[in-house]
Amino acid sequence: MSGYDPARIRTPYKADRLLVAPSGEPGRFDELFVDCPFVASDGGEYLMTYVGFDGTGYQTALSRSRDLESWSPGQVVLPRDPGHPYRSYNAALTSIVRDNRLHSDGQVSRIGGRAVGTYHAYPEPGMETGAAIIGFCVSDDLLSWTDTGSVLRPQDGGAWERGGLYKSWLLRHDGLYYCFYNAKNRTYDGWREQIGYAVSPDLEHWERPGRTPVIPNGGAGAFDERFASDPCVLRDGDWWVMFYFGLSFDGHAREGYAVSRDLRTWEKGTEILVDVGPPGSADDTYAHKPAVVARDGRLHHFYTAVRRAEPYRVGAHTMTERRGVSVAWSRAGARR
Numbered sequence: 001m002s003g004y005d006p007a008r009i010r011t012p013y014k015a016d017r018l019l020v021a022p023s024g025e026p027g028r029f030d031e032l033f034v035d036c037p038f039v040a041s042d043g044g045e046y047l048m049t050y051v052g053f054d055g056t057g058y059q060t061a062l063s064r065s066r067d068l069e070s071w072s073p074g075q076v077v078l079p080r081d082p083g084h085p086y087r088s089y090n091a092a093l094t095s096i097v098r099d100n101r102l103h104s105d106g107q108v109s110r111i112g113g114r115a116v117g118t119y120h121a122y123p124e125p126g127m128e129t130g131a132a133i134i135g136f137c138v139s140d141d142l143l144s145w146t147d148t149g150s151v152l153r154p155q156d157g158g159a160w161e162r163g164g165l166y167k168s169w170l171l172r173h174d175g176l177y178y179c180f181y182n183a184k185n186r187t188y189d190g191w192r193e194q195i196g197y198a199v200s201p202d203l204e205h206w207e208r209p210g211r212t213p214v215i216p217n218g219g220a221g222a223f224d225e226r227f228a229s230d231p232c233v234l235r236d237g238d239w240w241v242m243f244y245f246g247l248s249f250d251g252h253a254r255e256g257y258a259v260s261r262d263l264r265t266w267e268k269g270t271e272i273l274v275d276v277g278p279p280g281s282a283d284d285t286y287a288h289k290p291a292v293v294a295r296d297g298r299l300h301h302f303y304t305a306v307r308r309a310e311p312y313r314v315g316a317h318t319m320t321e322r323r324g325v326s327v328a329w330s331r332a333g334a335r336r
């Protein structure tokens with residue numbers, strides 16, 4: 001192995017509850033579930049963006065917190081837009097350029113006075129339906145976002161990403177933007193997901209340095225044998241650490257990691273950082289989609305937690321799972 005010590009990123013203490021849960025309110029953006037947390041800070045308070053699903057598609061909300069545990073009701077900041085070329089049905093803002101350091105509060109970085117974010121959008125109504133693109137956006141106040149630069153399209157990449165692009169992580173380092181993302185090899189039926197990246201000096205001109213993923217699927221029996229997805233990339237000293245989730249053919253999603261010296265060549269770690277819980281726990285099916293931030297030396301590893309449920313009704317919809325945002329910590333603290 002590389003020499004990186006995984007003890008630096010272990011988060012064995014789970015909340016085992018949803019910090020942000022679906023509202024169940026008919027017509028609200030988060031009626032059915034919430035997903036895809038991103039956590040940062042700005043102006044002395046913590047921020048979380050997350051997407052809500054209402055049966056039609058994703059929209060993105062912003063929530064605020066002083067302590068990383070109690071979060072305000074989400075305010076939609078990136079809605080779907082019937083007049084937009086890509087966001088007619090879905091608008092999933094998944095990261096904002098922030099302080100890259102792992103052991104930081106993730107202060108939002110402003111470039112030319114503006115925050116810079118990345119989103120993905122699916123072209124059809126429904127749950128992640130169709131081949132999504134990745135776009136980029138800017139904001140003066142984190143509440144209203146406008147498009148900038150160009151978009152990444154699945155048809156412009158390698159064979160492994162032709163089925164559509166997924167959740168992206170945008171960072172800035174040495175004058176370049178790095179956009180890490182997962183993608184699928186086919187749009188429908190039995191696809192695999194793997195992680196790659198693109199690089200740009202200006203958000204307009206993008207290069208995909210390789211035609212193959214930097215985090216490929218693992219072999220038979222590996223935790224990421226089917227999906228290697230949803231990168232969260234942060235700096236720990238001389239190392240870059242990529243938190244990501246894997247889905248195996250046992251039907252469970254778990255959080256793992258990879259490390260790099262240069263952001264371009266990656267080596268997978270051998271540990272599961274956040275595993276699924278026992279039956280009945282908040283994450284008995286999936287523990288996935290990482291977002292990591294620190295407070296007072298304590299890592300907070302946020303993730304989407306999914307629990308199986310007996311069929312229940314939410315408005316006109318029948319649900320068989322409960323999906324929301326939970327957290328695991330590097331050391332124990334007060335429980336509520």
